[in-house]
Amino acid sequence: MINALGPAEWTAIWLSLRVALVATLAALPVAIWVAYILARKSFPGRQLLNGLVHLPLVLPPVVTGYLLLVLFGQQGPVGSLLYQTFGISFAFRWTGAALAAAIMAFPLMVRAIRLGFEAVDPGLEAAASTLGASRMRVWRTVTLPLVVPGILAGAILGFAKALGEFGATITFVAAIPGETQTIPTAIYGLLQVPGSEPAVLSLVIVSVILAMGALILSEWLARRMAKRVTGR
Amino acid sequence: MITVDIQKGLGTFDLDVQFEAPKGVTAIFGRSGSGKTSLVNAVAGLLRPDTGRITVGDAVLFDGATRQHLPPHKRRIGYVFQDARLFPHMTVQRNLTYGGAHDAARVIDVLGLSHLLERMPAGLSGGERQRVALGRALMCDPQLLLMDEPLAALDAPRKAEILPFIERLRDEVETPMLYVSHDVSEVARLATTLVVLEAGHVVASGPVGQVLSQPETMPLVGVRAAGAVITTKVAGRLLDDGLTELAFSGGRLILPGILGVLGQTIRVRIPAQDVILATVAPEGLSALNVLPVEITRVEQGRGPGVAVGLRAGNDHLLARVTRRSALRMNLAVGQKVYAIIKATAVGPEDIGQ
Numbered sequence: 001m002i003n004a005l006g007p008a009e010w011t012a013i014w015l016s017l018r019v020a021l022v023a024t025l026a027a028l029p030v031a032i033w034v035a036y037i038l039a040r041k042s043f044p045g046r047q048l049l050n051g052l053v054h055l056p057l058v059l060p061p062v063v064t065g066y067l068l069l070v071l072f073g074q075q076g077p078v079g080s081l082l083y084q085t086f087g088i089s090f091a092f093r094w095t096g097a098a099l100a101a102a103i104m105a106f107p108l109m110v111r112a113i114r115l116g117f118e119a120v121d122p123g124l125e126a127a128a129s130t131l132g133a134s135r136m137r138v139w140r141t142v143t144l145p146l147v148v149p150g151i152l153a154g155a156i157l158g159f160a161k162a163l164g165e166f167g168a169t170i171t172f173v174a175a176i177p178g179e180t181q182t183i184p185t186a187i188y189g190l191l192q193v194p195g196s197e198p199a200v201l202s203l204v205i206v207s208v209i210l211a212m213g214a215l216i217l218s219e220w221l222a223r224r225m226a227k228r229v230t231g232r
Numbered sequence: 233m234i235t236v237d238i239q240k241g242l243g244t245f246d247l248d249v250q251f252e253a254p255k256g257v258t259a260i261f262g263r264s265g266s267g268k269t270s271l272v273n274a275v276a277g278l279l280r281p282d283t284g285r286i287t288v289g290d291a292v293l294f295d296g297a298t299r300q301h302l303p304p305h306k307r308r309i310g311y312v313f314q315d316a317r318l319f320p321h322m323t324v325q326r327n328l329t330y331g332g333a334h335d336a337a338r339v340i341d342v343l344g345l346s347h348l349l350e351r352m353p354a355g356l357s358g359g360e361r362q363r364v365a366l367g368r369a370l371m372c373d374p375q376l377l378l379m380d381e382p383l384a385a386l387d388a389p390r391k392a393e394i395l396p397f398i399e400r401l402r403d404e405v406e407t408p409m410l411y412v413s414h415d416v417s418e419v420a421r422l423a424t425t426l427v428v429l430e431a432g433h434v435v436a437s438g439p440v441g442q443v444l445s446q447p448e449t450m451p452l453v454g455v456r457a458a459g460a461v462i463t464t465k466v467a468g469r470l471l472d473d474g475l476t477e478l479a480f481s482g483g484r485l486i487l488p489g490i491l492g493v494l495g496q497t498i499r500v501r502i503p504a505q506d507v508i509l510a511t512v513a514p515e516g517l518s519a520l521n522v523l524p525v526e527i528t529r530v531e532q533g534r535g536p537g538v539a540v541g542l543r544a545g546n547d548h549l550l551a552r553v554t555r556r557s558a559l560r561m562n563l564a565v566g567q568k569v570y571a572i573i574k575a576t577a578v579g580p581e582d583i584g585q
Contacts (some may be wrong), residue, residue: 129278129280131332135305
C-alpha cells in the first residue's frame with residue numbers, strides 16, 4: 001500500500017500536516033478568547049459575534065474561499081495591506097491554505113471550548129476571589145486548568161477539520177503541488193487522472209488513519225484530563 | 233463591629249437591610265428567598281449594592297456615595313459556601329493553602345484535617361468537604377468570616393460533627409462571623425446576635441435570647457421552630473439517671489444526657505410548643521421541670537395558636553398554647569402561672585456550649 005505513495009503523495013501528506021498544525025495553533029488563542037467572552041460576558045453585539053463565528057460552518061465552503069480570495073488576495077484590501085507592511089502573502093501559498101483551514105475550523109473549536117467554559121462553575125471563581133486571588137490568578141489557577149479538557153477537544157476537532165478542508169482551500173489557493181496541494185485536493189486531482197486508483201486508495205487510507213488517530217488521541221486526553229480535573 | 237446598610241434591587245424584590253453585628257456570631261435567619269445569600273454576597277463583594285455602605289471595623293468595603301467598591305480579593309473576608317466549592321483539581325493541602333497558610337498547623341489540628349491533606353476533594357464526604365472549606369477560609373487570616381448555610385447540605389450526624397468545630401471557633405478565635413441559616417436550632421446554638429430577614433428586610437434583630445423569646449418573633453421563625461434560648465450553668469450531674477441539672481435565673485432545669493462539667497455554661501433552646509402552662513402547681517406529673525413564671529405577653533397569631541411570653545427570673549421563655557386554652561385559663565399579662573417542660577422535649581440539637 002505504502003508503495004503506491006509516490007513523492008508527490010508524500011509531499012501532500014506532510015504539507016497537510018503542516019497546514020493543519022499551523023492553522024490549529026494560530027486559531028487556538030483567538031478561539032479560546034472568543035469562546036470565553038461568548039460563554040461569560042454579555043455585551044452589545046454578542047449575537048452578531050456569535051453569528052460571525054459560526055458563518056463558515058453554514059456558508060458553502062466555496063463561498064468562504066471566494067470571500068478569502070477577495071479579502072486576502074494580492075489585490076484584496078487586507079491581503080495588499082499585509083503584503084506591503086509585513087511582506088506576508090496568502091495568495092496561492094501554503095500560508096493561504098492554513099488561513100482557509102483555520103477559518104473553517106474556527107467555529108468547531110469555539111463551540112467545543114465554549115462548552116468547556118460553560119462547564120466551569122463560576123462559583124469556584126468567586127470562591128477563589130474571596131480567598132484573595134486577583135482576576136489574573138483566578139484565571140490562571142482555576143478557570144484555565146478546569147477548561148483544559150475543552151480546549152484540547154476543540155484543538156483536536158479543529159486539527160481534524162483543518163486536515164480535511166477542501167472547498168475553501170481549493171477556491172482560495174487552488175491545488176499547487178508542493179505549495180497548496182493537501183491530501184483532499186490531491187485525492188480530487190488524482191481522481192481526474194485514469195489509472196491512479198492505487199494512489200487514491202493509499203491517500204484515503206492515510207486520511208482515515210490520521211482522522212482515527214486524532215479521535216483516539218482526543219478521547220484519551222479528555223479522559224486523562226477529566227480524571228485530573230475531578231480528581232477521580 | 234460590622235455595619236451593613238445596603239439597598240439592591242433583585243428583580244423579584246428589593247434588598248433593603250440595615251444592621252450592626254458586634255463581636256461573636258451574628259446569625260442571618262430567614263426563609264429561602266428572603267435575601268440572605270444576596271446579603272452575604274454583598275458583604276463579600278460578589279454582589280455590588282445599588283446604594284448604602286458596608287464597614288468592617290475601620291475599613292470601608294463599600295460606599296455608594298463615594299462609589300467605593302473594594303473587589304472581593306482585597307476584602308480579607310473568609311467565605312464558607314453551602315456547597316463548599318473546593319477546587320476539584322487540587323489536593324486538600326493545595327485547597328487549604330490557596331489563599332494563605334495563616335496558623336496552618338492549628339487550623340489543621342482543630343478541624344481534624346491532617347489525614348486528608350493528600351486527598352482530592354471528589355473523594356471526601358460532605359462533612360469533610362465543609363471542614364476543608366472552613367479551614368481554607370480561616371487560613372486567609374480573614375477579618376470577618378461569612379458562612380452561608382454551611383451545614384444545610386449535610387445530614388444530622390454530619391451536622392453534629394461540624395457544629396462543635398464552629399462553636400470552638402466562636403469561643404477561641406476573635407474573628408467575627410456572619411452565619412446564614414434557616415435552622416433555628418443551629419442559630420440558637422451558635423449565634424450571639426440574630427438578624428431576621430423577610431423579603432429582603434430586617435424584621436427583627438438583637439441578642440439571640442432576646443429576639444427568640446419575643447412572642448412577636450414566632451410567626452417570623454415559624455410556630456414549630458419558635459422557642460426561647462436561655463444560658464444556664466451546669467449545677468449538678470445525676471449520673472445514675474443520665475441526667476444533668478442546669479441552673480439559671482428562673483430556677484433549675486433537668487435535662488437528659490451528661491452535658492458537661494460542673495460550672496460549665498450551656499445554652500439551651502426550649503421549643504415553645506413543648507412548654508405547657510398550668511394555673512396551679514401541678515402534682516402527680518411525670519415532667520421533671522416545673523417553673524413558676526409570670527406572663528409578660530399574650531400574642532394572638534394568625535392560626536389557632538397563641539404565643540405567650542413568660543418571665544422566669546431574669547430570663548424569658550416562650551410558650552405556644554391553643555387559643556381555646558388561653559381563653560379557658562384566662563391567660564393575661566402579669567398572671568403568675570407554672571411552665572411545665574418535659575425533659576426529653578429538649579433535643580441534643582437544642583443544646584450548645
